Amino acid sequence: MTRRNFQTAQRSPAGLRRMLTGVAGLALLTQPLAAQEAPAGFAWETPPSLNFYGAPGLIDMPSAEMLPDAQFAPSLSYFAGQGRVNLQAQALPWMTLAFRYTGIRNGNPNQLLFGFNTYYDRNFDVRFRLWEEGRYRPAVAVGLQDFAGTGLFGSEYIVATKTFEPEALPGRLKVTAGLGWGRFGSQGAIATLGTRGSFTAGDTGGELSTDQWFRGDVAPFAGVEWTHGKWGVKAEYSSDAYELETGSAQVFERRSSFNFGVEYQASRQLRLGAYYLYGSEFGVTAQIQMNPRHPATKMQVPAPTPVVPRSTWAPEEALWSEAWAESRSARVKARDLLAEALKQDGLILESVTLEGTRAEARIRNTRYGSESLALGRTARAMARTLPPSVETFRIVPTARGLGLGAVELRRSDLEALEFTPEAADALWAVTGVQDAGVASAEALVSEELYPSFSSSISPYASPSYFDPSVPFRIDLGVDLKAGYSPAPGWHIGGTIRQRFWGNVADGRPGNSRLQPVRTDAREYAQYDTTLNQLYVERRWKPGHNLYARASAGYFESMFGGLSGEVLWKPVNSALGLGLELNYVRQRDFEQRLGFQDYDVLTGHASAYLELPKSYLLQVDAGRYLAGDLGATVSLTRTFNNGWRLGGFFTLTDVSAEDFGEGSFDKGITLTVPVAWLLGQPSRNGYGLTIRPTQRDGGQRVSVPGRLYGQVREAHRRSLEQQRARFWE
Amino acid sequence: MRRGMKTGLTRALGAGLLLALLASCARGPEATPLELEIGKVVRDQLGQRFGKAEKPQPPTLTRALLDSIKEPHIEVVIEEAELRDYLTLQLARRDELPGRIEVWRTVDNISFAFRDGMLISTRGLRGTMLSASVPADGQGAMGPASGGQRTYAFRGDDEGAFDVNLACELQDLGAESLEIVGLTYPVRHLQERCSGSRGGEVVNDYWIDSRSGRLWQSRQWAGPSVGYIRIRQVVI
Numbered sequence: 001m002t003r004r005n006f007q008t009a010q011r012s013p014a015g016l017r018r019m020l021t022g023v024a025g026l027a028l029l030t031q032p033l034a035a036q037e038a039p040a041g042f043a044w045e046t047p048p049s050l051n052f053y054g055a056p057g058l059i060d061m062p063s064a065e066m067l068p069d070a071q072f073a074p075s076l077s078y079f080a081g082q083g084r085v086n087l088q089a090q091a092l093p094w095m096t097l098a099f100r101y102t103g104i105r106n107g108n109p110n111q112l113l114f115g116f117n118t119y120y121d122r123n124f125d126v127r128f129r130l131w132e133e134g135r136y137r138p139a140v141a142v143g144l145q146d147f148a149g150t151g152l153f154g155s156e157y158i159v160a161t162k163t164f165e166p167e168a169l170p171g172r173l174k175v176t177a178g179l180g181w182g183r184f185g186s187q188g189a190i191a192t193l194g195t196r197g198s199f200t201a202g203d204t205g206g207e208l209s210t211d212q213w214f215r216g217d218v219a220p221f222a223g224v225e226w227t228h229g230k231w232g233v234k235a236e237y238s239s240d241a242y243e244l245e246t247g248s249a250q251v252f253e254r255r256s257s258f259n260f261g262v263e264y265q266a267s268r269q270l271r272l273g274a275y276y277l278y279g280s281e282f283g284v285t286a287q288i289q290m291n292p293r294h295p296a297t298k299m300q301v302p303a304p305t306p307v308v309p310r311s312t313w314a315p316e317e318a319l320w321s322e323a324w325a326e327s328r329s330a331r332v333k334a335r336d337l338l339a340e341a342l343k344q345d346g347l348i349l350e351s352v353t354l355e356g357t358r359a360e361a362r363i364r365n366t367r368y369g370s371e372s373l374a375l376g377r378t379a380r381a382m383a384r385t386l387p388p389s390v391e392t393f394r395i396v397p398t399a400r401g402l403g404l405g406a407v408e409l410r411r412s413d414l415e416a417l418e419f420t421p422e423a424a425d426a427l428w429a430v431t432g433v434q435d436a437g438v439a440s441a442e443a444l445v446s447e448e449l450y451p452s453f454s455s456s457i458s459p460y461a462s463p464s465y466f467d468p469s470v471p472f473r474i475d476l477g478v479d480l481k482a483g484y485s486p487a488p489g490w491h492i493g494g495t496i497r498q499r500f501w502g503n504v505a506d507g508r509p510g511n512s513r514l515q516p517v518r519t520d521a522r523e524y525a526q527y528d529t530t531l532n533q534l535y536v537e538r539r540w541k542p543g544h545n546l547y548a549r550a551s552a553g554y555f556e557s558m559f560g561g562l563s564g565e566v567l568w569k570p571v572n573s574a575l576g577l578g579l580e581l582n583y584v585r586q587r588d589f590e591q592r593l594g595f596q597d598y599d600v601l602t603g604h605a606s607a608y609l610e611l612p613k614s615y616l617l618q619v620d621a622g623r624y625l626a627g628d629l630g631a632t633v634s635l636t637r638t639f640n641n642g643w644r645l646g647g648f649f650t651l652t653d654v655s656a657e658d659f660g661e662g663s664f665d666k667g668i669t670l671t672v673p674v675a676w677l678l679g680q681p682s683r684n685g686y687g688l689t690i691r692p693t694q695r696d697g698g699q700r701v702s703v704p705g706r707l708y709g710q711v712r713e714a715h716r717r718s719l720e721q722q723r724a725r726f727w728e
Numbered sequence: 729m730r731r732g733m734k735t736g737l738t739r740a741l742g743a744g745l746l747l748a749l750l751a752s753c754a755r756g757p758e759a760t761p762l763e764l765e766i767g768k769v770v771r772d773q774l775g776q777r778f779g780k781a782e783k784p785q786p787p788t789l790t791r792a793l794l795d796s797i798k799e800p801h802i803e804v805v806i807e808e809a810e811l812r813d814y815l816t817l818q819l820a821r822r823d824e825l826p827g828r829i830e831v832w833r834t835v836d837n838i839s840f841a842f843r844d845g846m847l848i849s850t851r852g853l854r855g856t857m858l859s860a861s862v863p864a865d866g867q868g869a870m871g872p873a874s875g876g877q878r879t880y881a882f883r884g885d886d887e888g889a890f891d892v893n894l895a896c897e898l899q900d901l902g903a904e905s906l907e908i909v910g911l912t913y914p915v916r917h918l919q920e921r922c923s924g925s926r927g928g929e930v931v932n933d934y935w936i937d938s939r940s941g942r943l944w945q946s947r948q949w950a951g952p953s954v955g956y957i958r959i960r961q962v963v964i
Contacts, residue, residue, distance in 0.1 A: 038952065
């Protein structure tokens with residue numbers, strides 16, 4: 001209750017406190033293993049080491065190990081002009097998926113490699129665990145590497161790995177042996193199974209190379225890994241002949257099939273390796289291990305104010321009267337007290353409806369990634385400020401004035417349960433989740449909030465990938481953003497973008513048989529000062545379980561127009577259905593106010609389904625920007641803390657020939673939340689969508705403020721999974 | 729030449745971006761852009777590194793100093809981080825379970841809650857102890873009333889919690905005399921030895937006044953992230 005502290009401590013209170021908060025956090029972060037004999041924290045499995053392709057394995061060859069579930073492992077490797085950037089994700093406990101970007105340097109003075117000095121290639125892998133390691137039985141996995149498209153790295157394998165901890169040797173020994181096809185069957189073949197198909201030059205690619213899988217020469221490979229503490233030693237026999245690289249590319253000479261290496265675990269996240277390969281080359285790897293369930297920095301949130309039971313501060317019967325609710329001035333006073341209390345926790349009161357025994361607070365949460373935490377803080381603020389007669393709290397999280405969901409709880413439960421064992425489960429059991437509904441006509445809207453104006457100046461980075469000559473391009477500059485909300489549900493937003501430096505403008509000009517709705521990005525990148533967005537948006541609840549949005553203006557750099565969306569999503573349902581209709585026109589390249597001639601009516605019917613293991617399935621069917629008809633399927637592992645890792649593909653009535661390279665639109669998405677990285681409350685995340693090739697088929701307009709993502713966060717499933725954060 | 733230009737350009741670019749990052753700002757009731765949040769962390773780090781070296785020394789306690797303070801205070805030391813702070817009583821109450829609940833907090837919002845002197849939650853530190861069941865009997869003397877099962881819930885996993893279950897044995901290590909800043913108290917030393925259901929051992933120590941039953945000092949486990957904390961009642 002009091003803030004007085006020791007006089008001596010007060011001389012430098014800020015510093016002392018900072019020490020306790022900041023240094024404590026840092027010290028704990030850097031010494032996660034220091035807890036001597038006390039019980040360990042949330043189980044953190046040691047992941048297997050990775051190979052040059054980023055897969056669990058030896059040096060160039062794979063092993064049968066799997067990463068811990070949901071692990072995300074980016075890695076870099078280089079030897080003999082072979083540079084690889086690998087992204088490996090453990091999608092399910094028995095399945096890993098990988099995306100790779102490789103560069104092969106050409107060493108042949110007389111001939112370019114497929115027309116380039118460095119040939120860049122993108123490929124996807126998938127690996128399945130057939131069975132886990134047993135006491136006598138090795139783990140066995142089957143994998144398909146670079147299974148679609150050109151298949152430059154195309155290999156299939158079946159591999160077994162067994163771990164030993166021999167008494168004669170400290171540490172751990174892993175022995176791996178397998179059979180490889182394709183690239184992994186090119187050296188020392190022992191048999192041939194059928195005929196292996198090959199990639200037809202000039203094909204648009206993108207299709208599964210089923211005519212190659214597990215066909216042609218088969219060769220054995222094997223190796224051992226010995227790990228002790230932070231160190232690891234590896235040796236392997238490789239069955240990859242590197243025919244292209246040692247042949248026409250002349251980039252190195254393969255003198256031996258044996259590879260050797262040493263690895264060092266620099267930190268829990270980082271492993272470094274140095275190797276001697278193929279009797280002639282040195283190589284290095286850097287392997288990063290991340291898991292959405294283990295934050296890079298543990299979250300630190302200032303302590304909340306505990307709930308004080310009303311019995312202690314309102315002992316007299318008279319104080320419990322409901323008479324105050326009759327007086328407008330008393331209600332306004334209660335509203336202002338509540339708004340002030342919420343402000344201490346960084347929350348914003350939109351409106352409050354006060355009755356004698358009930359109160360509904362609508363809040364805006366711009367600080368915490370977790371709606372549960374925001375709800376907990378709001379409930380505490382209500383318990384602290386509202387008159388004793390109010391027993392039922394209804395809290396409605398909102399986004400741009402739209403109620404997303406509602407939780408209802410009893411004040412006496414808050415008072416009774418805060419310090420009980422398993423307080424989170426106990427409170428959740430007596431909490432109701434409901435449709436948000438619309439704010440009552442009696443609601444006292446926050447006067448200091450509307451009309452509201454907000455602005456920000458912040459740097460931006462806009463990358464562009466996979467230009468064959470310069471694989472990574474980027475524009476850097478500053479965004480000036482402004483927003484104006486005249487009343488709940490209305491929003492006008494705009495962004496002016498000023499580029500300082502960039503090389504996206506030097507990219508490849510697009511070539512497309514379709515209307516160039518995305519491939520003329522280079523033309524759009526020719527201007528330094530652009531109006532990135534300017535739109536007006538209205539959001540409202542047209543009915544029970546329904547959410548609606550209407551927008552007009554310049555939505556993104558390439559398109560502007562009109563957009564409308566309706567979403568059906570009951571709070572307790574895993575299923576949501578949406579309908580979106582847009583009439584958009586292509587904007588002028590200079591991105592001021594003008595438009596080009598091309599306009600299109602585009603829209604989709606969408607189904608969203610929450611699956612087990614945090615998977616979210618989304619299917620959108622409709623008409624795309626180039627006028628093509630079809631559907632998009634996306635499957636995303638969506639963690640409560642904001643991590644998202646997923647893939648999508650779109651099939652439309654555009655033929656592979658008309659679509660061009662890749663045959664159809666597909667890609668992967670990744671979001672890493674800031675709060676996970678920094679351990680501070682935040683709603684932001686680094687988002688990334690990587691398409692092997694950006695074409696014009698299957699493209700959607702990017703409308704700001706789509707509903708589903710925000711609505712879902714305030715619904716039962718998400719709140720229940722995060723119930724532990726309510727009391728935090 | 730070209731290379732030189734490129735380095736110059738890169739440097740200018742780096743400086744420009746850093747400036748942009750430092751000069752960025754946001755106002756109004758909307759979410760802060762990502763780049764600004766990162767910028768703030770960069771600024772804080774730079775401030776810590778190049779700012780005025782402010783190395784606060786925790787106060788040296790004397791009985792005279794303590795006597796001049798009216799409000800109850802406890803001293804909390806986080807052993808692993810070697811940090812010490814003095815906390816004031818934020819709330820004292822009871823609920824339907826036995827034992828008196830006390831919440832003590834620092835000025836910058838780190839709080840510890842105890843039931844009859846036994847730690848039941850931490851807030852504001854990394855690796856929050858969400859809740860705990862402790863053997864309080866509410867029958868006068870503070871500290872553990874018996875051995876048996878203990879359950880802690882800590883923040884972990886994906887915005888969730890994980891439990892640590894302990895089986896504890898309570899031992900009375902007998903009478904001792906305990907000195908806290910110039911005053912000596914006759915105390916009984918109780919020790920809990922607990923083993924985790926998934927391995928690990930926890931030892932909690934309590935020094936309880938032989939006459940009043942007040943807990944003067946303790947050393948308790950606050951979870952896998954925080955480790956052990958030491959608590960002393962310096963002003964009642």
